[in-house]
Amino acid sequence: MGDSLITIVAIVLAAILMFVFPLMAMSDRTDDVSQLAVETATTDFVDTVRTTGKLTANNYSKFVESINSTGNAYDVEMEIKVLDENPGKKTSQATQDKIGENVYYSMYTSQILDQLEQGGNNAAIALKEGDMFSASVKNTNTTLSQQLKNFFYTVTGNETYTIAASHAGIVTTNGTATN
Amino acid sequence: MKIQYLAVVFIIIMLPISLILSEYTKGQIQTLQLQISYDSKLDTATHDAVKAYQLNSANSDTSDIADSKIRDIEASINTFFNSISTGFNMVGYNEEILNRYVPALVFTMYDGMYIYTSYNNTLDDSINLKTDSTYKDGEQIEGLKPYIYYSCRYKKGGSIDVVITYSMDNYIQVDGVVNNTYVHRAGYLYNPSDINVISDTRVAYNLSSVHSLPINAESRRFRRKFA
Numbered sequence: 001m002g003d004s005l006i007t008i009v010a011i012v013l014a015a016i017l018m019f020v021f022p023l024m025a026m027s028d029r030t031d032d033v034s035q036l037a038v039e040t041a042t043t044d045f046v047d048t049v050r051t052t053g054k055l056t057a058n059n060y061s062k063f064v065e066s067i068n069s070t071g072n073a074y075d076v077e078m079e080i081k082v083l084d085e086n087p088g089k090k091t092s093q094a095t096q097d098k099i100g101e102n103v104y105y106s107m108y109t110s111q112i113l114d115q116l117e118q119g120g121n122n123a124a125i126a127l128k129e130g131d132m133f134s135a136s137v138k139n140t141n142t143t144l145s146q147q148l149k150n151f152f153y154t155v156t157g158n159e160t161y162t163i164a165a166s167h168a169g170i171v172t173t174n175g176t177a178t179n
Numbered sequence: 180m181k182i183q184y185l186a187v188v189f190i191i192i193m194l195p196i197s198l199i200l201s202e203y204t205k206g207q208i209q210t211l212q213l214q215i216s217y218d219s220k221l222d223t224a225t226h227d228a229v230k231a232y233q234l235n236s237a238n239s240d241t242s243d244i245a246d247s248k249i250r251d252i253e254a255s256i257n258t259f260f261n262s263i264s265t266g267f268n269m270v271g272y273n274e275e276i277l278n279r280y281v282p283a284l285v286f287t288m289y290d291g292m293y294i295y296t297s298y299n300n301t302l303d304d305s306i307n308l309k310t311d312s313t314y315k316d317g318e319q320i321e322g323l324k325p326y327i328y329y330s331c332r333y334k335k336g337g338s339i340d341v342v343i344t345y346s347m348d349n350y351i352q353v354d355g356v357v358n359n360t361y362v363h364r365a366g367y368l369y370n371p372s373d374i375n376v377i378s379d380t381r382v383a384y385n386l387s388s389v390h391s392l393p394i395n396a397e398s399r400r401f402r403r404k405f406a
Contacts, residue, residue, distance in 0.1 A: 003183070006181075006183045007183055017190070017194075081265065098239075099235055099258055100235070100253070100254030100256070100257035100261070101250075101257065130234065134265050167223075168265040169223045169262065169266075170230055
């Protein structure tokens with residue numbers, strides 16, 4: 001009796017050690033690779049917008065395509081802070097194009113996407129020097145490593161994500177809305 | 180003891196060790212990742228601040244006037260904090276909150292620097308201050324300090340007492356007393372060995388060797404001559 005019990009325990013432990021642990025390690029590494037790919041894609045996307053001064057539907061769909069190619073679903077949040085002509089409260093004298101003295105108003109993901117969808121394939125949002133653009137990406141599906149972790153320790157809630165990237169910066173060129 | 184027991188005992192010992200080690204490694208990796216992400220955000224913010232200063236001064240006709248320069252720098256500082264708050268997804272956190280975490284911002288210019296940091300505000304008219312005034316005497320506030328020149332005073336005995344103002348390249352300015360006469364000289368500093376005196380009014384110098392000399396070596400040599 002004692003022998004067979006310990007054999008079963010040994011078999012279970014061996015199964016966990018030989019199959020589940022490597023699987024967990026592998027899925028963790030897959031997430032790491034996805035994380036790196038998403039970070040690179042986000043940085044590239046934001047930097048393209050910053051250096052060209054425009055956000056095109058083409059660029060956006062390429063970006064979404066490249067992050068989705070990691071095999072996960074993502075939630076992309078974008079924000080354009082448009083440099084307004086109105087001065088901030090600290091300024092006594094103001095020039096409309098001075099960066100850093102004026103207030104910003106924001107355009108968020110839904111507004112940006114609306115504008116891009118209305119324009120069709122060649123849609124573009126033109127930005128100007130001093131505007132700020134930021135994008136952040138989070139995974140919405142449960143990755144394999146999350147599933148395994150949930151199965152074993154059930155510590156992760158619904159709102160958690162393992163793959164996330166964000167990048168932001170000032171726009172350095174006056175863009176034109178034509179492609 | 181049977182081999183199954185040995186295996187189970189081995190696993191009971193090794194499993195916690197490997198789990199703890201993997202947690203430790205994970206912690207290290209996360210720390211590194213956080214460091215990299217903070218570094219990149221700070222880099223981006225600094226780049227944005229410099230870019231804003233460049234654009235502001237390029238678009239302005241008066242950017243070489245001190246007032247205007249200060250204004251451009253203050254705008255650049257605002258951009259830095261704006262960029263930081265955007266980068267860290269802390270929209271709404273303004274300069275006053277963020278500058279507690281930023282010890283100083285230094286703008287190194289051609290012949291001096293501006294430093295944005297906290298300082299004790301001193302008000303001359305402290306007696307007449309009302310209790311509800313915006314600033315109080317001796318209060319620590321963050322702001323741009325006056326322009327600081329890259330200058331140094333050199334004194335040797337009673338004969339030489341000068342202040343030398345350095346710049347980013349070979350241009351220097353000397354003010355002070357040398358052998359009881361007041362001097363005010365400014366110009367580019369060259370290595371004397373590269374200069375050939377042709378006549379009383381004309382000299383020739385080897386420009387290529389001058390440019391290849393590091394500035395530090397130049398100023399050090401100069402300092403040695405005077406000090």
